[in-house]
Amino acid sequence: GAGVSQSPSNKVTEKGKDVELRCDPISGHTALYWYRQRLGQGLEFLIYFQGNSAPDKSGLPSDRFSAERTGESVSTLTIQRTQQEDSAVYLCASSGPQEGPGNTIYFGEGSWLTVV
Amino acid sequence: AQTVTQSQPEMSVQEAETVTLSCTYDTSESDYYLFWYKQPPSRQMILVIRQEAYKQQNATENRFSVNFQKAAKSFSLKISDSQLGDAAMYFCAYRSNTRTQGGSEKLVFGKGTKLTVNP
Numbered sequence: 001g002a003g004v005s006q007s008p009s010n011k012v013t014e015k016g017k018d019v020e021l022r023c024d025p026i027s028g029h030t031a032l033y034w035y036r037q038r039l040g041q042g043l044e045f046l047i048y049f050q051g052n053s054a055p056d057k058s059g060l061p062s063d064r065f066s067a068e069r070t071g072e073s074v075s076t077l078t079i080q081r082t083q084q085e086d087s088a089v090y091l092c093a094s095s096g097p098q099e100g101p102g103n104t105i106y107f108g109e110g111s112w113l114t115v116v
Numbered sequence: 117a118q119t120v121t122q123s124q125p126e127m128s129v130q131e132a133e134t135v136t137l138s139c140t141y142d143t144s145e146s147d148y149y150l151f152w153y154k155q156p157p158s159r160q161m162i163l164v165i166r167q168e169a170y171k172q173q174n175a176t177e178n179r180f181s182v183n184f185q186k187a188a189k190s191f192s193l194k195i196s197d198s199q200l201g202d203a204a205m206y207f208c209a210y211r212s213n214t215r216t217q218g219g220s221e222k223l224v225f226g227k228g229t230k231l232t233v234n235p
Contacts, residue, residue: 031221033222033223035225041227041228042207042225042226042227042228043207043223043225045222045223045224048220048221048222050221056220056222058220059222089159091159091161093161093223095221104163104166105163105223107153107160107161108160109158109159109160110159112159
C-alpha cells in the first residue's frame with residue numbers, strides 16, 4: 001500500500017485478555033518498528049526488526065509483550081493477559097534501505113488500545 | 117544510552133508569528149541524525165525536518181528551520197509565519213548512524229511540545 005497500515009484502529013478489551021495488533025509496512029521496507037504512546041506522553045520504543053537480522057527487543061516492557069514479523073512483510077504485536085497500564089496507542093513504523101540509517105521513518109496512524 | 121529532552125511541555129504562538137521549540141540531547145556518539153516530527157490530533161507522525169550531525173549547515177524546509185549546535189547538543193526548531201495547521205505535538209528524535217557507530221537504528225524521542233496557534 002501507499003503507507004504503513006495498522007489494524008485495528010481502536011480496540012477495547014477486558015483486563016486479562018490477549019490482544020493482537022497488526023502492522024503492514026510500506027512495500028519494500030526492510031525495517032519495522034513498534035512504539036507505545038501513552039496519553040499525553042512521548043513515544044516509547046518497543047521492538048525493531050531489520051531484514052533477517054535478530055530483532056532488537058530491548059524496549060519490550062515485560063514478557064507479556066511479544067512481536068513477530070514474517071520476512072519483510074506483516075508484523076504482529078501480541079500483548080498477553082492485558083492490564084490497564086497497557087492502555088495506549090501502539091504505533092508501527094517502517095523504513096527502507098535506500099538511504100541508510102538517515103532515511104525517513106514512516107509511521108502508521110496507530111492502534112488505540114483501551115483495557116477496561 | 118541516548119536521551120532527548122524537550123523542556124517546553126506547551127508553547128503558543130500568534131498566527132503569522134515565529135516560534136522556537138527547544139530540544140537537547142545527550143550522547144557520546146559523534147555521528148548521528150536528529151529529527152523533528154509533528155503529530156496532529158489524527159495521531160499520524162509526520163517528518164518535519166532532518167539534520168545530519170556531520171553537516172554544519174542548519175537544515176531548512178520552507179517555513180521550518182533548525183538551529184543545530186553540536187557542541188551544546190542542542191537542536192531547536194523554528195517555525196516562521198505560523199499557520200493554524202501547524203498546531204500539533206512536536207517531537208524531537210535522535211537516531212544513531214549505525215554505519216559508523218553500530219548499535220540500533222531505533223529512534224529515541226523526547227516527550228514532546230504541544231504547540232497552539234492562536235488566530
